[in-house]
Amino acid sequence: MAExxxxxxxxxxxxxxxxxxxxxxxxxxxxxxxxxPCRMIAPHVEALAVEYAGRAxxxxxxxxxxxxxxxxxxxxxxxxxxxxxxxxxxxxxLGAAPKANIQGxxxxxx
Numbered sequence: 001m002a003e004x005x006x007x008x009x010x011x012x013x014x015x016x017x018x019x020x021x022x023x024x025x026x027x028x029x030x031x032x033x034x035x036x037p038c039r040m041i042a043p044h045v046e047a048l049a050v051e052y053a054g055r056a057x058x059x060x061x062x063x064x065x066x067x068x069x070x071x072x073x074x075x076x077x078x079x080x081x082x083x084x085x086x087x088x089x090x091x092x093x094l095g096a097a098p099k100a101n102i103q104g105x106x107x108x109x110x
Contacts, residue, residue, distance in 0.1 A: 006049035008059030012066045018057065020087040025109035026057040027102070030073075030080040032064045037096035038079040044099040045081075048106065056106050085109045 010018055010028060019026045029045045031038035042060075049058035063070040063078055073082060073089065081093040083105045090109050093101060 006053065006058075007046050008049075008057060010059045010061040010066070010069075012069055015061070015066070015069050018059070019084050022057055022084070022087075024056050025090065025106060026059070026084045027052075027106055028082050028084065029058075029060040030063050030070055030075045030078050030082070031060055032062060032078055034064075035078050040096045041079055041081075041102065044102050047099065048103060051103075052106055055110060058106070081105060083109045 007029075008018060019028060027045075027048065029038070029041070031042070045058060045060060052058060061069055063075060077094060079094075079096060081097070081102060083090045083092070091105050093105055
């Protein structure tokens with residue numbers, strides 16, 4: 001049985017449409033494959049994508065592959081989690097945070 005990823009992989013090509021034009025809040029996990037704290041929170045991000053399906057979007061953006069988006073939002077350290085609402089950053093969390101803290105970002109935006 002193949003396991004499907006529930007979080008979305010955002011890219012420079014899809015960011016505006018998937019995040020800024022979304023009609024639901026969008027949590028973006030700014031990460032990179034070499035970042036150990038990013039890998040630590042990845043299971044939380046995946047779980048929240050499932051838990052909030054239909055109410056909010058949850059996805060990841062590889063800052064190495066999509067530098068211009070990371071620069072646009074002033075990302076200087078990762079992991080950085082930003083919740084977007086109505087096309088704008090609504091709140092953010094920096095560093096490896098517990099799942100409850102990440103969930104709180106989404107709940108505030110709903």
